[in-house]
Amino acid sequence: MNALDGNAMAGRLQAAFGIDVSGMDGACGVCGATGAVGAQRAWLVAPGAVLRCRACDAVLLVVVEVRGSFRVSFDHLAWLEAVDA
Amino acid sequence: MRAETPRVRTLVLDVPDWPGHLAGQHVDVRLTAEDGYTAERSYSLASSPEDGRVVLGVERVDDGEVSGYLVDVAERGDRLEVRGPVGLYFVWRPETGGPLLLVGGGSGVVPLMSILRHRLASGSEVPVRLLLSWRTPDDVIYGEELERAASANGVEVAHTFTRSTPEGWPGYARRIDAAMLEEVAWPAAVRAHVYVCGPTGLVESVASSLVELGHEPRRVRTERFG
Numbered sequence: 001m002n003a004l005d006g007n008a009m010a011g012r013l014q015a016a017f018g019i020d021v022s023g024m025d026g027a028c029g030v031c032g033a034t035g036a037v038g039a040q041r042a043w044l045v046a047p048g049a050v051l052r053c054r055a056c057d058a059v060l061l062v063v064v065e066v067r068g069s070f071r072v073s074f075d076h077l078a079w080l081e082a083v084d085a
Numbered sequence: 086m087r088a089e090t091p092r093v094r095t096l097v098l099d100v101p102d103w104p105g106h107l108a109g110q111h112v113d114v115r116l117t118a119e120d121g122y123t124a125e126r127s128y129s130l131a132s133s134p135e136d137g138r139v140v141l142g143v144e145r146v147d148d149g150e151v152s153g154y155l156v157d158v159a160e161r162g163d164r165l166e167v168r169g170p171v172g173l174y175f176v177w178r179p180e181t182g183g184p185l186l187l188v189g190g191g192s193g194v195v196p197l198m199s200i201l202r203h204r205l206a207s208g209s210e211v212p213v214r215l216l217l218s219w220r221t222p223d224d225v226i227y228g229e230e231l232e233r234a235a236s237a238n239g240v241e242v243a244h245t246f247t248r249s250t251p252e253g254w255p256g257y258a259r260r261i262d263a264a265m266l267e268e269v270a271w272p273a274a275v276r277a278h279v280y281v282c283g284p285t286g287l288v289e290s291v292a293s294s295l296v297e298l299g300h301e302p303r304r305v306r307t308e309r310f311g
Contacts, residue, residue: 002285004309008127010171011113023173038174039307046124 183211190283273299
């Protein structure tokens with residue numbers, strides 16, 4: 001299985017947060033790289049999805065669906081910022 | 086529903102309370118089996134925001150749990166679980182401007198078609214260049230529409246074929262490479278907005294070639310489909 005783009009997690013993240021964060025900028029807490037959530041590496045593995053830093057491969061966050069609701073665990077996502085696309 | 090090729094089908098979904106979409110967005114489609122097993126995949130919208138309809142272009146992939154159903158089995162009137170529109174990364178709005186470079190491999194053309202249709206329907210005049218890679222002439226989708234679009238002002242379309250070409254084909258007959266991009270893409274200095282969609286190998290090779298040619302990584306948006 002190949003990694004996809006963070007953009008492919010947009011639906012799951014929207015289900016969790018209520019907003020689409022795929023166009024937001026974020027920073028990796030491990031290597032400091034910044035970039036759009038949608039541009040990071042995404043691994044979609046039922047019942048979850050893992051977002052990894054495109055620069056250093058650190059796990060930024062994990063979304064898991066549990067009985068119809070979505071739980072997000074934050075690993076190394078340092079921050080998120082809504083920017084004009 | 087319409088078969089575009091033996092592997093690609095256009096589906097039009099009637100989604101209650103559809104809020105409208107942006108060019109380049111996708112929907113997540115979830116299928117649930119009788120035993121509760123679910124499979125979920127993302128499919129790009131092909132339609133422009135102006136069109137308003139939820140038009141998907143779906144390619145059947147080998148062992149595709151969802152695409153196999155959508156391309157071969159689904160019938161008019163079937164109900165699907167759909168989430169969307171989603172994805173704010175791989176989107177183009179007229180105010181984003183241009184010029185635009187749209188590079189696609191196979192059914193990776195689907196979200197690029199949404200962007201091209203939006204460019205034409207919105208009255209935007211940003212120049213657009215498309216570079217599309219197909220295995221064989223039989224794999225081409227939206228061929229006639231692309232031909233019509235290429236006669237519009239400011240729209241150029243180039244095709245390349247990697248396995249077999251149309252008879253007498255004068256154009257490219259190889260995978261997209263740096264030399265081809267240098268000929269087709271805008272020079273890096275014009276700071277084009279680039280959208281690349283297709284299989285992982287194509288997307289990564291095109292994106293890294295463009296960056297080597299001097300394009301800013303942030304302006305090269307990618308969408309891989311595995």
